Amino acid sequence: MRTRLNDLIAFVAVAEEESFTRAAARLSVSQSALSHTIKGMEERLGLRLLTRTTRSVSLTEIGRKLYTSVSPRLQDIENELDSLNALKDSPSGTIRISSAEHAARNVLWPKIVKFMEAYPDINIEMSVDYSLTDIVADKFDAGVRLGESLAKDMIAVSISPPLRMSVVASPEYFEKHGIPQSPKDLSAHKCINLRLPTYGRLLVWDFEKEGREVNVRVEGQLTVNKSFFIRDAALKGFGIAYLPEDMVKQDIEAGYLQRVLDDWCDEFPGYYLYYPNRAEYSPAFSLFVKAMREY
Structure with a gap:
């Protein structure tokens, strides 16, 4: 019974990950061992549960029926085991x-x-x-x-407490390129963009002052998808960054970064x-x- 239960756990993992590689990593087993487990399960049942190609894994109609039936029950078992921890x-x-x-x-x-x-x-x-x-x-x-x-x-x-954004760059950058006086001035500067995975769009820089909202789409030499690199690039003088205040507070206090447009950066939840x-x-x-x- 234990072996059969482990087979079902392996099957559910492959079905949800749609990949033997990711499912093997999730279960902390080798890909070959996982493939052997699924193959043995299909042979014992006399049914084909998965359709395999060189790039993907998908459920057959029978496989989907089994997954729909088994997955909630495995979750119920896991929940019951978790509830025993209260004892x-x-x-x-x-x-x-x-x-x-x-x-x-x-x-x-x-x-x-x-x-x-x-x-x-x-x-x-x-x-x-x-x-x-x-x-x-x-x-x-x-x-x-x-x-x-x-x-x-x-x-x-x-x-967390309310947050606030900061517009910052190195003092050397502002000395060379000038200081923007309003959000619209950012269009004339080299800004460091953040690429968001949702829809692949760039982060829009949002500003507000005395009830007036301004949204700016900036341009620059560098676009990344992690804010750590944005801070580092700003410290090295590659342009203006738009980052949470607490992330650059120490850099500002130490004089490594200079803050601008402070009155345009309002608090938000x-x-x-x-x-x-x-x-x-x-x-x-x-x-x-x-x-x-x-x-």
Whole structure:
């Protein structure tokens, strides 16, 4: 029975990842061992569950029927096992979190470090990206995003103070190219762009002053998809950056970066931990939510 259950777990992983490589990494087994497991399962059932090509793996009609039946039941078993942790002296289990990069570095990580020290039996898996991840479909316990990006059917808990953006560059850059006096002046400057994975678009720089909103699409030599590189490029004089205030505060205080358009950068709601509205939550997850909301 244990072998058959492991076969079903392997099958569900391949079905969800649509890749033997990703499913093997998820299960911490070799790709060849996983392929052998699925092949043996198909042979015992006398059914073809997956269609394999050199580039992809997809479910057959029978495979999809099996997945639809089995996947919720495996999740129920996992939930039941997690609920048994409540009977232990020390809470345990695994919490999977999806977060944007800045929130992960500046808000989540300091709290997670303290949380893991306090609860050594609780495992944390954190996935960092800029895309608007479907935490239910991708089987995350919770996600972290700005308040404006939250789905309305989720429970949302504030985990950070309000945020503020900064427009910065090196003093040498401003000495050479001049200082912009208004957001529209940025069109004449070399700016460092952030490429967002959602729809592949560039981040629009948003400004507000005395109720007047201005949205600017900037151009420059460099476009990246991680804010770490934007800060580094600004420090090296490659252009103007648009970054969260707390990310560059020390650089500004040290004189490595100079801030401009300060009166155009207004506060906006900070980060929220969001998760599905379920009837019950594991003790480990409840402790995690409590720890994250403290700031």
